[in-house]
Amino acid sequence: GESVGLHLPTLSVQEGDNSIINCAYSNSASDYFIWYKQESGKGPQFIIDIRSNMDKRQGQRVTVLLNKTVKHLSLQIAATQPGDSAVYFCAEEGGGSNYKLTFGKGTLLTVNP
Amino acid sequence: KAGVTQTPRYLIKTRGQQVTLSCSPISGHRSVSWYQQTPGQGLQFLFEYFSETQRNKGNFPGRFSGRQFSNSRSEMNVSTLELGDSALYLCASSLATNPGDTQYFGPGTRLTVL
Numbered sequence A: 001g002e003s004v005g006l007h008l009p010t011l012s013v014q015e016g017d018n019s020i021i022n023c024a025y026s027n028s029a030s031d032y033f034i035w036y037k038q039e040s041g042k043g044p045q046f047i048i049d050i051r052s053n054m055d056k057r058q059g060q061r062v063t064v065l066l067n068k069t070v071k072h073l074s075l076q077i078a079a080t081q082p083g084d085s086a087v088y089f090c091a092e093e094g095g096g097s098n099y100k101l102t103f104g105k106g107t108l109l110t111v112n113p
Numbered sequence B: 001k002a003g004v005t006q007t008p009r010y011l012i013k014t015r016g017q018q019v020t021l022s023c024s025p026i027s028g029h030r031s032v033s034w035y036q037q038t039p040g041q042g043l044q045f046l047f048e049y050f051s052e053t054q055r056n057k058g059n060f061p062g063r064f065s066g067r068q069f070s071n072s073r074s075e076m077n078v079s080t081l082e083l084g085d086s087a088l089y090l091c092a093s094s095l096a097t098n099p100g101d102t103q104y105f106g107p108g109t110r111l112t113v114l
Helices: none
Strands: A010-016 A019-025 A030-036 A045-051 A056-058 A062-067 A073-079 A086-095 A100-103 A106-112 B006-007 B010-013 B019-024 B031-038 B042-050 B053-057 B064-070 B076-078 B087-094 B109-114
Touching: A010 A019, A019 A106, A030 A062, A045 A056, A045 A062, A045 A073, A045 B053, A073 A086, A086 B042, A100 B031, A100 B042, A100 B053, B006 B087, B010 B019, B019 B087, B019 B109, B031 B076, B042 B064, B042 B076, B076 B087
Parallel strands: A010 A106, B010 B109
Antiparallel strands: A019 A073, A030 A045, A030 A086, A056 A062, A062 A073, A086 A100, A086 A106, B006 B019, B019 B076, B031 B042, B031 B087, B042 B053, B064 B076, B087 B109
C-alpha cells in the first residue's frame, strides 16, 4: 500500500551547518513530492516540491533530491539557521485527479546557536 | 493575498457532541482539503472538495463529513465525538486544476474532546 516514511525522527545541527532530512516512499505511482515545514502552533508551510520526472530541484537555501530507483527523497538545507528549527514533513501526491497528500511522520530539526 | 483561515482556532467538546469547523480558502482557490493531525497517526487525509463536490475521500468513519459552498468556503462536521477525535484539524486550499498544484495550509483548529 501507499506509505511515506522518514528515516530519522530527530536531527540536531549547529547553526551554519548544512542539514539533510531523508524520506522513503513506497508508491511508485506518485507523481509529485513535496516538503513542508511546520513550526509550533502553525500549519504546514510549503517549502519546495519536485515532480517524478526530475531528480533535483533547488530553491532558496534548499535542495530536494529524488532517487526513484531506491524510492528516496531528501531535503538539504544550506547554512541552517535557528529559524529553520521545525518539524519537516515529506508528502507525496498520487497524480492524475488524485490531489490527496500522503504525509510522512515528520523529522524534528533543532538548530543550536 | 490573504492566506487560508480557519475558525475557530480552539474548541473543547465532550464525548457524544458534534462539532463544525470552518475553512476559508485563498481567494481564487476552488479546492479545499481537510487533514487530521495527531501525535500517533501524523497527518492523515480526510477529504477534498472541488467546486462543491467531494472529489477524494480518506479512510475515516462516516461520522466525519464535509461540504463546500459556492464561494469555496468549506466546513467539516464530526458527529458523536469520541476521545480519539482530539486532534489538530487542518485545511488546505489549492487551485487543483493541474496535478502538482501546491496545497497551502491554514493554522488549524485544535479540537479537544473530554
